[in-house]
Amino acid sequence: MTTLKMFFVLFLMAFTLKASAVQQFAKQPASIQVVIGLERVVLECVITDKIGELIWLKDGQILGSDLDPGLSGVPRYSIIGDISIGEFNLQIEDVVLADDGHYECQVLAGTQGETTLRSSPLAKLTVIRPPISVSVDNSPTLSAVEGKAISLTCRGLQGNPPAQITWYRDEQVVGGAAAYSTEVSPNDASGKLHDAKSVLTITPTLNDDAAIYVCHVINDALNEPYKAIIDLDVQYAPVVSIEISHEIIKENMLVTFNCVATGNPNAMSYAWYRNDVIMSGATEAQLERTMSKNDNGVTFKCVAMNAVDSREATVTLNVHFAPFFTTYPEDISVDYGEQAIIECAADGNPKPTIKWTRLGSRATLSTMNRLQFDNVKDGDVGIYMCTATVTGFGAEAHYARVDINGIPIIESKDVQCVEPGDTAQIDCFTDTKPDPMMIEWNWNDGEEHLETGSAFERFSAQKSTTKHGVRSILYIEETSDEDFRAYNCTIWNEKGSSWLIITLTPCEMDMIIFIIIGVVSSSVFILVAAVMVIICFKRRYNRRKKLTLNEEEEVDDDEDDEKKSVEIIKRLSDYDLTKEEKERKYREYNNYKNSPESTRSSHDRYAVPTKIMRKRWNSWDSYDRPPSRGARQNYGSYSRRHNDYVDPEYLPYRGRSRHDCAERPRTLPRYRDDDKIRNADYQRYSEYRNNKYNKRDDKLKEREWIKKREDDVESGRKAEPDDVSKHSTESTHGNLATDV
Structure with a gap:
């Protein structure tokens, strides 16, 4: 019973509250920006205790009400939301630019006399693009x-x-x-x-x-x-x-x-x-x-x-350039004890430095443009140099002379010369200050005189002024004997005058020329003599060198070949030759002898060991011994012949192309104990050998020798020297030498 009472009371209270509630906005539409083409945009509108009809408006135009949530009259528009909680939101799909505007949500009054609700402010839908x-x-x-x-x-x-x-x-x-x-x-x-x-x-x-x-x-x-x-x-x-x-x-x-x-x-x-x-x-x-x-x-x-x-x-x-003088130093001449000033100025880039020095001295006197002497004395006389220097360039220098005024001093030679017939130039020079006012020449005891700057006949006088002084020259054309005399040169200046007697003489050859000629002549003579001596020694050296080389070539043969020496010895005679071979050799010799000299060889054609030849000389008789063109020589009981003819094949050829065969006097004995005698014999032998004109006409003896040999061949006689076999057995290769 109690429970039913309570439920009834609550129901009554709810009905009473509902009957007395007023509709209102829980959320009103808000302004919004949307990008064109957006799929969907929603404008919210929430009503509590809604009684009347809800309407959505755009720019004052009705879009529709909640009675038709689909808003069938406006495509893409609709009312959505949960009605139970009062949501009546406006949904716009596929936003286009036309959707841009002001939107309003309204709720009409209900049956009990409520007022109409309007959202405020209007919701602005901005479609941005x-x-x-x-x-x-x-x-x-x-x-x-x-x-x-x-x-x-x-x-x-x-x-x-x-x-x-x-x-x-x-x-x-x-x-x-x-x-x-x-x-x-x-x-x-x-x-x-x-x-x-x-x-x-x-x-x-x-x-x-x-x-x-x-x-x-x-x-x-x-x-x-x-x-x-x-x-x-x-x-x-x-x-x-x-x-x-x-x-x-x-x-x-x-x-x-x-x-x-x-x-x-x-x-x-x-x-x-x-x-x-x-x-x-x-x-x-x-x-x-x-x-x-x-x-x-x-x-x-x-x-x-x-x-x-x-x-x-x-x-x-900014051009750098070498120094150059804008003001040149000038010579100055003052009286003794007076003041002297020399000035110079130079330009350059960079600015040049100035230095004054005395000629011949390194001491710097001043670095200013002005060089001043307060009291000039004799020691101050001289040449002074102004030097301008710029870094990177050479120095530029100019000179000025400081002099003391005085009487002229003539500095020319008192004797001067000229070649007869030439133009004479007699010099008269002074460097004394002040400069001369006049210079006069006179001669012939003053009868003839000539002032500088004038002329007459063959005589003329000319003046020239230089930085170092004044010079007057007397010219005499086509000088003759009468012009060789004394001439007086007189000079005047402000301080006085002076004169000098100058004698003109014919020129003679100077001693120095003789000395030069003598030295040159002696040098030429010594040079020629030295050249001749060198040539002589050169020829002698070449001759000896050739002899030595030919002997050494033959000595270098095989030492162990003893048979070679025997064969060489046998070839010195005609023992082993037949008659036909001997005749052939004689014909060859005659052909050789009669041939022109230019076709003959200049080399050694018949080389025979010298030592072997010397051993044979003492053993061969007068018939078989190899002869040469020389006088007969007697050595005690043994007589040697030197005029017999021998075939050129068997003679040592001396290398003289102008000779048919060698010429060698057999004057040297095989052994000598006395060195002086041996040296003298060798000297005579050398003199004879070197004489290329020592030839003799022995035609007759040659014919006799040939006839004798032919008779011996026919008779079968053969000359066999006794010492041949002995020499052959005793000889060795070490005893062989080439007789060049």
Whole structure:
């Protein structure tokens, strides 16, 4: 019972509260932005204690009510939500630009007289859209001229909301006033799309050439901005500079000037100026010039021109040059004890240093332009040198002489000569200061006189002034004996006069010429003698060398061959020859002897060991012994013959092409104990051997010898020397020698 009472009380209370509740908004629609083309957007509307009908309106126009949640009259629109909790949300599918507007949720009054509910403020549905086109006028490259203002225009078309535009240069925001404006797109019937424009005005400079300007365009529909780029091509006048090939420029140096110019456009012309005076022919970017000291401090200018304008660059030269004197030191002559001043001045680059010295001394007297003597004395007389020096160049020097005024002193020779018939030149010189006023010549005891600068007949006097003094020369043409006499030279100056007697004589050969001739003659004689001695020793040396070489060649044969010596000995005679062989040899000899000398060999043709020959001499008789053309010699009881003929094959040939066979006197005994006798014999032997004209006419003896040999052959007689076999057995190869 108690439970039923409580349930009844609660039911009554709920009914009472419901009957007294008022409908109201739990959540009203809120403004929202959506991107065009979004699939779905929802505008929320929640009502508590809803009693009346709920209506959705757009821009004041009814879309539909909760009685028709599908909103059949409006495609893509519908009312969704949980009605039990009062949700009556407006859903829009496939959002288009036409959906942009103000939306309102209303609840009509109920049956019990409730008021109509309206959402406030109105919910603004904004359909945003990015610009369909972003561009910069005159892109991608805009030509401009330096110093002339240009405008850069960036456009963002048909965007909602209107696009915001920002300018960048080399990734940096461009400050300044860029004109920004928007307008409704003329091609949009809805009037919801806008065109944005930004105009940036700049004055291009040289630094703007090839600069990149970027236009950033963005609105709420974009996460990243759209970009449009424009590149500036700024045409500007040339930027000019001058480059010089040498850092330090010196006089007489070839220097190259380069005019370096950059500009837009690049086509340029050039002109060069020297101290604002145009240089003809200098129309290239490079200029070559040999420097002189006159170019120091000069301004060279290069003017480069293109289509925009012309520009110039200048350079002022600092030319180093050698010193040169602008004021030369001059000779000075003062009275004894007076003041003397010598001055010099020099120019150069860098500035030259001045130094005064006395000729012959290294001591520096002054480094100023002026050298001053307060009280001139005899010791001050001399030549002084002013030297100007510039680093990197040679020194320049000039001289001045300091003299003391006095009576002229004549310094010429008192005896002068000339060749008879030539023009005589009699010299009269003085270096005394002050300079002479007059110089006069007289001769023949003063009867003849001639002033310098005048002439008569064959005589004339001429004056010449040099830095070192004054000279007067008396010329006498076609000198004769009567002109060789004494001449008086008299000189006057401000201090007085002096004279000198000069004797003119015929010139004789100077002793020095004799000495030179003697030395040259002696040198020539010694040279010729030395050459002759060298030639003689050279010939003698070659002759001995040839003899030695031929003997050594034969000695070097095989030492162990004893049979060779025996065969050589046997070949010295005709024992083993037949009659036919002997006749053939005689014919060969006659043919050889009658042949012209030019066809005969100049080499050793018949080489026979000398030692073997010497051993045979004492053993052969007068018939078999190898003879030579010489006189008979007697050695005690043994008689040697030297006039017998021998076949050339068996004779040692001496190498003389003008002889048929060797000529060798057999005067040397085989053994001698006395060295002096042996040397004397060898001397006589050498003298005879070297005499190429020692030939004898022995035709008769040759015929007798030939007849005798033929008779012996026919009779079968053979001469066999007793010592042949003995010599053959005793001889060794070591005893062989070549008789050259």
